[in-house]
Every structure is written in structure tokens, then in C-alpha cells.
Amino acid sequence: xxxxxxxxxxxxxxxxxxxxxxxxxxxxxxxxxxxxxxxxxxxxxxxxxxxxxxxxxxxxxxxxxxxxxxxxxxxxxxxxxxxxxxxxxxxxxxxxxxxxxxxxxxxxxxxxxxxxxxxxxxxxxxxxxxxxxxxxxxxxxxxxxxxxxxxxxxxxxxxxxxxxxxxxxxxxxxxxxxxxxxxxxxxxxxxxxxxxxxxxxxxxxxxxxxxxxxxxxxxxxxxxxxxxxxxxxxxxxxxxxxxxxxxxxxxxxxxxxxxxxxxxxxxxxxxxxxxxxxxxxxxxxxxxxxxxxxxxxxxxxxxxxxxxxxxxxxxxxxxxxxxxxxx
Amino acid sequence: xxxxxxxxxxxxxxxxxxxxxxxxxxxxxxxxxxxxxxxxxxxxxxxxxxxxxxxxxxxxxxxxxxxxxxxxxxxxxxxxxxxxxxxxxxxxxxxxxxxxxxxxxxxxxxxxxxxxxxxxxxxxxxxxxxxxxxxxxxxxxxxxxxxxxxxxxxxxxxxxxxxxxxxxxxxxxxxxxxxxxxxxxxxxxxxxxxxxxxxxxxxxxxxxxxxxxxxxxxxxxxxxxxxxxxxxxxxxxxxxxxxxxxxxxxxxxxxxxxxxxxxxxxxxxxxxxxxxxxxxxxxxxxxxxxxxxxxxxxxxxxxxxxxxxxxxxxxxxxxxxxxxxxxxxxxxxxxxxxxxxxx
Numbered sequence: 001x002x003x004x005x006x007x008x009x010x011x012x013x014x015x016x017x018x019x020x021x022x023x024x025x026x027x028x029x030x031x032x033x034x035x036x037x038x039x040x041x042x043x044x045x046x047x048x049x050x051x052x053x054x055x056x057x058x059x060x061x062x063x064x065x066x067x068x069x070x071x072x073x074x075x076x077x078x079x080x081x082x083x084x085x086x087x088x089x090x091x092x093x094x095x096x097x098x099x100x101x102x103x104x105x106x107x108x109x110x111x112x113x114x115x116x117x118x119x120x121x122x123x124x125x126x127x128x129x130x131x132x133x134x135x136x137x138x139x140x141x142x143x144x145x146x147x148x149x150x151x152x153x154x155x156x157x158x159x160x161x162x163x164x165x166x167x168x169x170x171x172x173x174x175x176x177x178x179x180x181x182x183x184x185x186x187x188x189x190x191x192x193x194x195x196x197x198x199x200x201x202x203x204x205x206x207x208x209x210x211x212x213x214x215x216x217x218x219x220x221x222x223x224x225x226x227x228x229x230x231x232x233x234x235x236x237x238x239x240x241x242x243x244x245x246x247x248x249x250x251x252x253x254x255x256x257x258x259x260x261x262x263x264x265x266x267x268x269x270x271x272x273x274x275x276x277x278x279x280x281x282x283x284x285x286x287x288x289x290x291x292x293x294x295x296x297x298x299x300x301x302x303x304x305x306x307x308x309x310x311x312x313x314x315x316x317x318x319x320x321x322x323x324x325x326x327x
Numbered sequence: 328x329x330x331x332x333x334x335x336x337x338x339x340x341x342x343x344x345x346x347x348x349x350x351x352x353x354x355x356x357x358x359x360x361x362x363x364x365x366x367x368x369x370x371x372x373x374x375x376x377x378x379x380x381x382x383x384x385x386x387x388x389x390x391x392x393x394x395x396x397x398x399x400x401x402x403x404x405x406x407x408x409x410x411x412x413x414x415x416x417x418x419x420x421x422x423x424x425x426x427x428x429x430x431x432x433x434x435x436x437x438x439x440x441x442x443x444x445x446x447x448x449x450x451x452x453x454x455x456x457x458x459x460x461x462x463x464x465x466x467x468x469x470x471x472x473x474x475x476x477x478x479x480x481x482x483x484x485x486x487x488x489x490x491x492x493x494x495x496x497x498x499x500x501x502x503x504x505x506x507x508x509x510x511x512x513x514x515x516x517x518x519x520x521x522x523x524x525x526x527x528x529x530x531x532x533x534x535x536x537x538x539x540x541x542x543x544x545x546x547x548x549x550x551x552x553x554x555x556x557x558x559x560x561x562x563x564x565x566x567x568x569x570x571x572x573x574x575x576x577x578x579x580x581x582x583x584x585x586x587x588x589x590x591x592x593x594x595x596x597x598x599x600x601x602x603x604x605x606x607x608x609x610x611x612x613x614x615x616x617x618x619x620x621x622x623x624x625x626x627x628x629x630x631x632x633x634x635x636x637x638x639x640x641x642x643x644x645x646x647x648x649x650x651x652x653x654x655x656x657x658x659x660x661x662x663x664x665x666x667x668x669x670x
Binding site: 075 | 441459470480481665
């Protein structure tokens, strides 16, 4: 099986979908002539031309809105945010247009649209460029939210996102574009809304997604050395959530640690913990533990940043903590 | 009327093309007059229902601006679309949505234009070319640019008409949408309906430059600017911009107009004087058309009353239809958020 980087897997997904459907186009800053800030769209301008690989000025509100308007009129846009930090200035277009149009128009219009780009802290970029946005975009109905961690998932889920009839927020990671993994040749799709067990185990359920996945897997390895057998669940889709996959694992292990990039207040981590508490209360042998960002704005200095973001060691602490309650 | 004559001095007697000596086809004058009157009477009926507590939320009336919606509809071709603000009833009526469906939407009923989920600010009728109904100021400008982007991409020949208030000229989304439309030479016409007040703030306290079309060359958009005192002039100047757009030349137009009611039903409009309102009443295109019908085409009082009676009857029937319509089904609140909700 061929081995691809995540950026190459994403590119294959976009390329295949553009070849398959003429209504699919890519738009964003530096996606064309510059070949992509992170090279995801490299070569697509040469192949498809300026009509379908559209460079924009620095205007997130403008091109996010153009994406919504174009989708309403029959196209299938892939809108790239250079990073999701910049989507903050387009938030109105996502919240009040993309997410609302279908309901507001009683189904007269659909918005088949993908907003994609890197999300979460990269490395020493300071507070404005180191944010995780899933808590914002999962916080309202009308959009689907995906967060990928492997080349296989990246390709299969991006293809599904492009074909989906609803607006989809698609999170990647700056620090993971070069991560390699096996990607089968030829076409495949991964359904939206289905979690994936990245490591099976029996003692502790470790829930994670996106940039948290490699951290969680490393934490599970460290825990294994302690004799704790972790099951690592990658949610992959954050809205709609695959509740059943989570509950099934929790009923087996009775202990949950969550390891993810994101703030602790509210958000996806809190939502998952709440659902587990409500549905699996009788199965829990310990309170759900969460290892995520500390509740601070990110500092630039490396030592400070490393304290704030989840590390395999901090993840291990969370796993040990829930395991401490074993009867 | 040429806008340059307005500022300064502000006091200008209405000089419509009719009073300038142009005699229009009588049937056409009647048609536009009746369409403008239908919008006005619809709005008056809605205002009454609001004061009776039958309509809630925000209700922004189009009274005074009707000639713009009517002139636009007269120059649109099938496939063209209007993207407008929350002051959207006039376009719905002029584009052929039934008064019944519009009124039922205001009443929050199942039979409303969008099934009662939108209300006054969110009218949509895709088939008739009404693409919103947008309630966040300026937010729809890039969306409209996206519609025009799709038209160019698909080569469907459609023109997008994006209406905005002068208050929307000072928010970032408007600038971004217009810049992209100019950059990509999209088939779009941006029409500022300058009714002189953003809620209660006059234009003089919104921006230092009173002529909003000076921004057009900054985006390489064609420009035009006039006082809306005559439905024919408004139709023709809008039509010229629509033709340009269809040939790949986008425009920014500023139409100086006036709303005779407050910003919404909760606004008594105490920020402006009676003299100013009276001055604009003289330019009211509905009155100008009525004058033309009476004085040039010689229509009798009885004939004019007949028009009005029929329209009042239509609007009374719409009120009754809305009042008697069922509420949306409880389950309907779960519908349409995602495509899967429908299956």
C-alpha cells in the first residue's frame, strides 16, 4: 500500500473530487500560484486552472461568504483557511450564513461546502495563532465538524465532506501535514459520524481527536509499560458525535481519560464527558478525566507552551488518575 | 432626478420624468402604480396587525421605497435574483410572492413563505428570484458576490442584484464582497438604498463622504446615483446597470430614497423633522405616478378608488388568510437544519 503524508492524502482527495465533479473548486489565500501555504493544494492550479483554483486577497469574510453564496447557487466550494485562527474574522459567515441558510429557507437552498485548514497550536506562534476552534464550531447546529489525524482518515473523510450536502468544518493540523501513513490506491470514502478505535484495550478508554491522537497513542504506550491496557478512540467526527462507539468502550473499561487539543471550558471535551456521565453513570468507576490545554492564552516561549498543551506524560497522568479508582 | 441637485441645497422640488414632459404608456403607469400601491397597502396592513399583537418580532416597513422594488422587478430576467436586507417585503411582493404567503410568514404560520421559520426579516422564494431576506447588516454582500461568482463559473447568464442600506456601507463584509466582485468582474449590481438613516443615525454621522458611489472606482465598479422620485427613471437606470452586469461589468448604485415610517415598528422616528418628511413626500414616486395618471392620463377619482379598493381587499384577505392559517407542526422545528433531516 502506498505511503503518503497527510498533505498528500488531502491533495489526492481534492484532486479526485475535482476530477469527478466540475462543480468542485478550491478557493483561499495562496492556494493557487503559491501552491498552498502548507502545500496541500500543490499542483492543482496547473491541472485545473484559475477558474477552479481561485486565489483570493486576504479577506476571510469575503471569500467565506462567496463560498456560501456559490454553494447556494449550485457549486461545491472547498474554502481553505490558511489557519482556522483566521476563520474568526469570517465567523459571521459560518454562523449566520452557512449554518443557517438551509433552515431559514425551509430547504429551498442547500450549502454543500467545506471549510478546511489547520487547527490547534502549532509550535511557538503565540496566543492568536495557537487556538483550537472545535468548541466554537461544534457549539451550534447546521454544520458538521471533522478533525483528522492520519493520512487514511484525511483522504477518506475529506472526500465524504466534499460530497456531503451540508456545510462541513474540516480540521487539519499544521504540525501533522508531514505525518506519513498508508493510503490505499483507488477510491474509498469514510462515513462522517463514525469514530475509529486507534488502539484496542480493556482497562481505560482514552478519547481523542485531531492533533491529540498521536499524543494519546503515546500516552497509551507509556501506560502499557505500567500494565494499563488503554483503548484509544479517535472521534474523527466531532459533530455529529459517535456516541455509541464511546459508550460501548466505556461500558467495557469503566474508566475514561480524554486527551485533546482544546480549552477545558465548555467545548467538545466537556460535551463528551457530560454525555458519558448521563448515559454511562452506572458503568463509571472513576470521574472522567480531561487532559487538554490549560485555561490560559498560549505563550510564545517554548517552555511555557509545552506546559499548556497536552503531552504524553500529562496524558499518562490522566490515565493513572482514573485507574487509581480501580476497585 | 439627478442626485447632485440634492446636496446642497437639500430643498429640491420633485422633477420626475413625467413632470419633465415625458408621457408614459398608460397601461405601464397603471401597472407600476398598482404594484407600488400593493406594497404600500401590504405594509400598512402588516403595521395594523402588528399593533393588534398579531405580528411580533421586528417589522421593518418599505413604505416610501416601493419604486425601487417595482422598477427592479420590471427589468429582471428569469434566473436573475435579488439579495436584499431585512426590509424585504417590497421585493417579495414585486417579484410575485403572494400577499397571503408573505402575511402568513409575518404571522408565523405554516402557510408562510418559509413555513413560519423566518419571519419578517427572512423572506426567501428561490423560484421567484428572492434570495433573501438577510438580517445581519452587510453579511449578505459577500454571499451575493458568491451567487454572481457561481453565475460566471456556470455561465448561466444570471445577474445578481444585491441591495443594501447606506448603513451597510460602513461594515467590513460589504467592502470585501464589493472588492472581490470588482476584482473578478462578476455579473452583479450593488444597489444602496440610501434612506438616510441607519436606524436613528443620519448618514452625516456615519461617514465623512456623503456620496457613497465615490467608493465605486476603488473597486473598479461602474457607478450611478439618483433620487428615487420616479419609477420609470429608477427602472431604466437600474436596467442599464443590469445590462452592464450581464456583460461582465459590475456596478455600485446609490439610490436616494426615504422611508416614511421609523426604522421598525418600535421606532417613532423622533430624530427627524416634519419639514424633512414633507419634502420627501413631494418626491414620493407613488404620488408622482398618481399625479401622472390623474393629470396626464385623465383617470377619474372613481378609477383611482377602484384600484385602491381592489388592493385593500387583497390585503384584507391576506390578513384573514394569515389569521386563519395553522401554526407550524411542532416537529417542524427539527427540519431542514441538515439535509438528512428531511428523510
